Amino acid sequence: MPLVRIDIRKNPDPSYARKLGNVVYEALKATIGVPDRDNFQVLNEHDEDHFVYDPAYLGIERTDGLVFIQITISEGRTVEQKKLLYKSIADGLGVEAGVRPEDVFINLIEVKKENWSFGNGVAQYVT
Numbered sequence: 001m002p003l004v005r006i007d008i009r010k011n012p013d014p015s016y017a018r019k020l021g022n023v024v025y026e027a028l029k030a031t032i033g034v035p036d037r038d039n040f041q042v043l044n045e046h047d048e049d050h051f052v053y054d055p056a057y058l059g060i061e062r063t064d065g066l067v068f069i070q071i072t073i074s075e076g077r078t079v080e081q082k083k084l085l086y087k088s089i090a091d092g093l094g095v096e097a098g099v100r101p102e103d104v105f106i107n108l109i110e111v112k113k114e115n116w117s118f119g120n121g122v123a124q125y126v127t
Helices: 016-032 079-097
Strands: 003-009 040-046 067-074 104-111
Touching: 003 016, 016 040, 016 067, 016 079, 079 104
Parallel strands: 003 040, 067 104
Antiparallel strands: 003 067
16 A cells, blocks of 8 residues: 655666665565565656755754655554664665665555545555
8 A cells, every 4th residue: 555755866786766765665564464466666866957845954963875665554553663664764774775774764644445446446455
C-alpha cells in the first residue's frame, strides 16, 4: 500500500536511485509489515537548480547528498513503528549507499484506505 517518492541530486551511478528505493522497500517490509510485491516507487533525479534545501535547518548539517523520501501509506501505524521505520531507512541507506544520516529527510503521509485505487478504477481496500 505505500507509494514512495525519492528525490535526489543527479548521480553519476545510474543504479543509485534504485538502490535507495530497495533500501526503503526493505525497511517498510521489516518495520511496518508491508507485504512482498507491494512496491510502488517514483525515483527522481534533479539538477542543482531544481533541488532546493536549507543546509542547516533545525541544526542538522545537510549536503548535496540529501535524499528526500516521501511515503504515502494507509493510516494506522503507531508512533513507535514510524520511529523504527525512520531509523531503519537511515541506517540502511548509510550501509547500502553511504548516505549520511543527516542527509535522510523523510515525510510520511497517512491516508484513509478508501483513498487508494491500484487499477481498474476500483477502490480495492474498501470493504
